[in-house]
Amino acid sequence: MLRHLEALSDGDLGALSCDASGQRWVAAFTHDRDPGATYLYDHSTGRSRLLHRPYPDLDPAVLAPMTPVTIPARDGLRLPAYLTLPVGADPVGLPLVLLVHGGPWFRDSWGFNPAVQLLANRGYAVLQVNFRGSTGYGKAFLKAGIGELSGAMHDDLVDAVGWAVAEGYADPNRLGIFGASYGGYAALVGVTFTPDVFAAAIDVCGPSNLVTYLETLPEFARPGLMNNWYLYAGDPSDPQQEADLLARSPISRADQIRTPLMVAQGANDIRVVKAESDRIVEALRGRGVEVEYMVKDNEGHGFVNPDNNIDLFRAADAFLARHLA
Template sequence: MIGRTGVALLALLAGMDAAAQTAPGAEALAAKFGAREAVQQISLAPDGAHIAYITPAGTRGSAAVVVDLASGKSTPIGLSDGARMTPLSCGWASAARLVCKFYGISDYGGQRISFTRLLGFDADGRNSLYLGRRTRNGQRPNQFDGSVIDWRTGDGKVLMERNFVPERAELGTNIVADTRDGLGVELVDTVTGKAQMVERPDAEAETYYADGQGNIRMKMELPRSGTGQLKGDAVYSYRPIGAAKWLPFSTSLRDDRNSLDPIGVDGTRNVAFATKRLDGRLALYSVALDGSMTRDLVSSNPQVDVGSIVRIGRRGRIIGATYVTDRRQTDYFDPDYKKLAAVLRRALPKTPLIHFLGATADEDRLLVFAGSDTDPGMYYLFTKATRKLEALVMARPELEGAALGQMQAVQFPAKDGTMIPAYLTLPPGGATRGLPAIVMPHGGPASRDEWGFDWLVQFFAARGYAVLQPEFRGSTGYGDAWFADNGFKSWELAIGDVSDAGRWLVGQGIADATKLGIVGWSYGGYAALQSNVVDPDLFKAVVAIAPVTDLGRTKDEADGFANRDLVQRQIGSGENVGKGSPARHADRFKAPVLMFHGETDVNVGIGQSRLMDKRLRAAGKQSTLVEFPGLDHQLDDSAARTTLLAKSDAFLRAAFGH
C-alpha cells in the first residue's frame, strides 16, 4: 500500500503518473528486470546424473527443479508459496535424496525473529521428512534448525550442526526433560531421520568446521557476558586427526585487528585456511592442524583484502582464494583448476566471470557459472574426460537479447583529495553527456560493490540513466584504514564520499545537475537520505529502499537480542547519533523522497521508514512510502520488485521534470 501523503505531494504524484504513461515499455521493462533470478541456487548430484536448482514459482513462491541430464526431463517440486518460508539452498545427500534449507520469519514474545528449517525428500519430491530437532516446552525458540557441514560420500548420511534447546519439565508427568543446550553435531540419516551424536552441544559454540573427510576439526565459540550478551570476541579451537581434546587455535578479541581468523578446513591437506592482516589488509594463510600450527602465507594483495576461499567437490577441497580489485580475481592453488579456468575464459570471452559451483564425487563433471556485467550468466556442465561444455540453464531468461550498459571501474576525488574507487554504468546506445544520473551507494555498510550484472543498476541504465556506485570509505575489502570506524560511526566521511560522487558526475559532464538523483538500499538508503541532510541542494530526488533513518532507533531494535551490546558499539553514542539520523533533520530536506519497505523486515524495521515519512510530512516536505505486506528486507517478490522499479523510474522522471 502507499503511505499517506501531504497536499504538497499531489502535483508530484500526478507527474509520476504522467511520466509512467508517457514512457512506452517502461512497465514491461520493469517486469523483465524485476523478475527474480531463474536460478537462485544450484547443485549437482554426486553421480552427475541430475542437477537441482531453486527457481521462482509465481511472484514470491519457489520450486526445486530436478533435471535428468541424460534425458533432459525436468521435474518441478513445489517448495514454498513464499508466505511463510523461503528455500535458501538444496544439496544432494545421495544420488536420489535432497536436503533443502528454508528461511522464515515469525513472531515470538512480541518480536519478529528469523528462523531456518531443514527438509529431506527424494529427487521426485516424495518421502519428505523434517530433519530438525523437535523440542517440547523449549526454554527459548528454536530459531536455527542447523546446517549441513559435510555432505560426505553421498550415502544419504550427512554431518549436521544442530541447535539443542533445553526443555522445561512437564509437571504431572514422568517425561524427563532434555536439558542439553547449545550447538552440537550429529550424523543424520536423511531417509530415516535417525541421528548419531558426533559433538555434544556447546552453549557458546557458534559453528563447527568439518574437514570433508567426515571429521570435525575446528569450532568457533562466542563468549557471552553474565547477562547473555555477546562480548564481540571469538575463540577458535582445533583437534589433530584422531585426537579427542580441543587445542587452542586463536582468539579474536573485539577490538583486535591483528587476529588469525579461520574460514575453512581442508582435510586433504590437514590444514586450516585463515585470514590475518598484513600491512593493514587481510591476507590468507594456511595453518597446519598437526599440532605444530605451522603457518604459511598463501595469498595476499597490496591493494585489497583477500577474504574468501574457493571450494570444489563434495569434500569441500579448497582450491583457491579470491579478492576484488576492479573485478573479482581468483588465486588458484590447484594448478589443474587454474589451467581449466583459463581455458574456460578463452572459450567464453564475453562472460569472463567464471565460478566453479560443484562437482561429482570423482570431480570428473563440474558445475560452472559464467557471466559478466552485460550478461546475467549461464550455468554449464563441464565433463573433464571429453572436455565438453554443455549449457544448462540461463540465470535470467527474461533478459535474453536485452541491451545492457557496460560497467567500468573509475575513480573520483573526494573533497580531501582521496581517490575513491567506483563503478560507472552508462546507458546502452552510446549517450555519455548531460544524462539523468543516479548515485547508488551500497548497503552494509560492511560491504562493497563488484563488477558484474546488477538488476537494479541495469534497469536504470536501460531507462537512460548513468549510474555511479561509489566504494565510499566505510566499505570493506580495502583494508583497515579505508573501513575507518564503519559507515555509521564514520558517517560524515562515508556520506561526504557519496556526495562527492554526485559532484564528480556533474563536473565530468556526465550528469545534468538538474537531473541528479540518489538511490540506495538498506545502508545505501540511509546514505541517500543523510546526503540530503548534509547537502540539501545536490540531489534532486531520493529513493530509499528499506533504509535506516534513525541511529538511536537502530540501537533500540536490538533490545532483547544477544547482539544488543555489539549493535550499541557499532552505532556509537553521543551527539554523533543525533547528527547522523536523517529522521531528526527532516526540515533540511529539499528533494522529494520515495521510500519502499517490507512490512516483515527483521534487518531494518519498517518503523524506520514510517518515522522518516511522518517527520518529512510534518515538516511540509514531499514524501511517499510504499509498504509491501509480508515481505522482508530483500523484497524477494517479482511483483514487488517490478513495482519498485516502475515507481522509482516514474518518480525520478517527474522530479527531473521530464
Template sequence: MGTTQRPLHRRIAALALAGGSLALLGACGTAPTHPALVSAEQNHTLPPLVPMRRFVANVDVVNGHVLSPDGQQLVSVQTVGTDVGLGVRKTADAAEPGGAGTRTFATGTLARPFVSGPTYTWLRNSRHIAYLKDFTGDENTQIFVLDTQSPDAKPWAVTPGAGIRSAYVGAGAPGSASFFFSNNRRDRSSMDLFEADALTRAVREVARSEPGSRVVGWFIDTQRELAGRMRQLGDDDGSDLVLELRQPDGSWRAFRTVQAFDSYWPQRIDRAAGKLWAFTNVGRDKLVLVETDLATGNEKVLAENAEVDLDYGVFPPQQGGPLAYVYEPDRPRIAYLDAALERDVRTAVKQARERGWLDAEPVIARPWSMSEDRQRLVVSAVTENEGTELLWDRGTQQVQRLTPPRPPTNALFSPMEPFSFKASDGLVVHGYLVRPRGVQGPAPLVVDIHGGPWVRDRWRAASYNGTQMLANRGYAVLNVNYRGSTGYGRAFMMAGANETNGRLQRDIAEAVQWAIDRGVADPQRMAVLGASFGGYSVLTQLIQKPHDYRCGVDLVGVANWPRVIENWPPFWRNRHYFAAFYGDVNKPEERARMLKNSPISQIDRITAPLLVIHGGNDVRVLRQDSDDVVAELRKLGRPVEFMTFPDEGHSVRKWRNRLAQSRKIEDALATCLGGRSNGFDFYELMPRQQ
C-alpha cells in the same frame, strides 16, 4: 508439488489474449523530457524500453545449476508456473533445460543464508534436496527437504516454528540422506546443533550451547563429525569471538580469538590431516586465505592480494584443500591453486566459444559445482553482457550448455565501468558507472548508494538487473564504495568509523562531483537512491545538500540510530562493533549525539520529493523509522510518498512485490529527472501463488 508446467511467458500470453485489451496496457509509457534524452529519441539512438517484468519477475529463469554428488543429476532455479522453484534433470538431459525430462518443484521464493552457505543443496544420497525459506521477511529462515523421486509429495518442513532462525551447516556421511543444521529454538541468542535424516524424518540433537555461551556457528569436519564452534565472549553485547575445537573427551579447546573488526571464519576442517582452512584478516589489513596446523596453530598464507580482500575459495566437495580463490579489484578475477582444474575450465570455455555459446571472452569463468568424484563440473562463465552455465565432463572432455540462449542484450544495455578517484583528503575511493545507451552529453544521474556500510558494490554483467533497468530508462547510474565499505582492507573500512555523518557522506558527494566534472551527469537532474544504510545516506544527502538533488528514494532507511540499534534482534547485538561506527547507545552523551545526528532530528531540512518504501516485518530497521519520516514530512507539507509491503522484511524478495516497487520507482524518477517509463506492466495483474 512437482510437475512439468508450461513456461511462464506462455501462460501470461494466454492471460493477456484472453483479456483482449490487456496486452495493450503495457504500452502506456512516459516519454522522456530531459533534453539529452529527447535529443536521443529524436535521433533514434535510445534503445528499446525493456518491460519491467524482464528485470524483476520470474520470467523463464534457468540458472544456478548444482550437480548431485554422484554427478548424474542437476538442480537449478527455474520458473514453475508463475513463481520461482527448482528444476531437476539428469545430466543426460543437460542440454534441454525445461524439457520433458525436467521435474519441477514449486518452492516459492528462496531465502538468502544469513552468513554463508547454500540456498539449496543436494544431500549426499543424490535424491533429496534441502532448501531455505523465509516466508515473511523476518529473517527467521526455515529448512525444507524435497524428494526428487516423489515429485508430488509435500516437502518435509524440517524446522517448523515462527520466530525461529535455522541454518544449514553441512551434509552427512557419504551416500546418506542426513545433514546438519542449527537453530535458536531454545535460546534466541544462541544456536544449537542438530542432525536430520530425510528418509526417516528423524531429528537428533548433536550439541547445545551452554547458558550464556552464545554460539553463533558450528563446524563439521571432513569425517562428518562435530569439530568446532564459534561463540561470543563477554555479555550479550560483546564483540569478541572465540573459535573452539572439540576434544576427544567432549571438552572444548580455545583455538583462535577474534576481536571486533577482525575476521576469521573456517572454510573446512580436516582433523585427520590436522589442517584447517580459513579466510582471515587477523593481524593484517587484507583478508587472506590461510592453512592452519591444528596441533600448533601455525598459519601458512596460501593466497592474498595487495589491493583487495579475497572474496571466497573454491573447494572440492567434502574433502581436500582449496583449488582456487576469487577476488575483485575492479572486475571479478579468479586465481587457481590447482592446475588441472584451471585447465578444465579453460578448455570448457574454449569449446563454448567455438560453438558460439559465449559472445566474448569471459570476464571471469569459475567452477560453480562439482560431483564428488570431480569428474563433472559446472562452470559459470560471465562476459561483459551475459552469464552462461556450462557442464564439463572430464572423462569425455566435452562441454554442454546448461542455460538456454537469450537474445543479445548489447543493444539494450551498457557496460559497467569501474572508476576510482582521490577524495579531498587523499584517500582513493572506487566505484562503478553505467552510462545510458545512446545518450550524448550530460545525462540525468541516479546515485545508487549501497547499504551496510560493511558491504561493497560489485561489477555485474550488462544484463537484466536493477542498475541496467535504470540505465535503460535513460539515467547514468553511479555506485560508490565509500570509506567504511568492506573489500578494500581493514584500514579503508575503519576510515569510515565515526564518519557515517561526515567524511563517508562526503565521499558520496565527491563521487557525484567526479561524474559532473567528466560530463557524465547533469547537475540539475540528479537523484539519490539507497536501501538500509543506503537509505540513511539518501536522507543524509538530502539533509546536507552537497548537490541539488531533485528527489530521493529511501528503502528501509535508518532514520533514528538509537532506536534501530536498541531494537536489533538477539542474534544481531554486538555493541562494541557498532559503537565504533555509530556511537554507544549505553552512554547518555553518545546516545544524545546519535539522535541529534539522525535524519529524524533534521527532517525539516529535506525539501526534495521523497519516495519511502519499507517492509512490514523488517527486524533490522523497524518500519517505525519510515513511519516517522513520512509523518514528519507530511506535517511540514513536503512532497513524500509511502509504499509498504506487509509480507516483506529488510529486502523485497517476492517478485510481485519487486515489480510493484520497481514500477513505483520508475514512475517517480521519470517525474523527477525526466527519464522514461514503460508504464503499466500486465504482470502486475498476476494472482499471488505460494
C-alpha cells in the same frame, strides 16, 4: 588450464568442475550482461561449447556494460566504483542515479544487477560507490569509516557524483540517490545534510534516527553491536554518544528536506522498524511537504515478494522519471 578456461568468456570465472581425468571442464561465469553462462571445455581436444544461459530472455547486446572506475575522495582516499551508462545514449550530461549499497559493511561488485540494468534501460547513468567503511578492500579502508556516518562516508558519495559531473557524464541538476537499509539512510542523509546536491531520493527501509534504530534492534542482532554499530557509530546508552548519534540522524534535520522523496518500508521489518520510516514521513507531511510512502504488510527488511518488488520498481521508475528525466 586456467588460461584456456578464462578464454571462454569475457566475464569473471566462477564455479568450476571437472571429471576425474581433469580434461573435461564445466565453467560458469560472473558477467554484467550475460550472468551465469556455462560452458563445457575439453582440454584434450581444445573444443568448447555453450551449455546453457540461465537467463535466456536477457539479450546481452541490449544490456549496459558495468565499468570499474576509481574515484578520488576529497582527502585523497581512492574509492572503487562502478559506472553503468545507458546503451546508445551520448554519455554526456545524463541524469544519474547514485545506487548506494546497504550494510554499510558490504560492497558493490562487478556483475549483473537487475536494478542497475532497469535504470540504465530508462536512460540513467548509474554509479555505485564503495565508500569508506565498505568491505573487501582491506582493514584500513574498512576502519576509515569509524565515526564517519553522515561525515566522510557521505562525503565519499558526494565526491563521487561530483566526479561524474566533472567528467561530463552527469547533469548536476539531475542527480538522484537510491538505496536500501544503510543505502536508505544514505539517501535520507543526502536530502538532509546536503539538500542542494540531489534532485530526487528513494529510501527503502532506511533508519531515520540512529538512536531509536539501535535501541529497537532485535536480540539476535545485539551480540555483534560492539564490533560494528557501537564502534563505527556510537552506543546510545552513553549520553554523549547518544547526542552524537542523534546529530548524525536525518530526523534531526528533517526541516532541511526540500528534495522530492519516496520512502518504502516493510511493515514486518524487525531490523529497521516501520517507525523509522513513519517518523520521517510524518515530519515532512507535518510541514506540508509531499512524500510518496509505500508500505507492504507482508514484507520484512527489504522486499522479497516478486509482486511487491514489481510495485516498488514501477513506483521508483515513475518517481525518477518525474524528477530527473
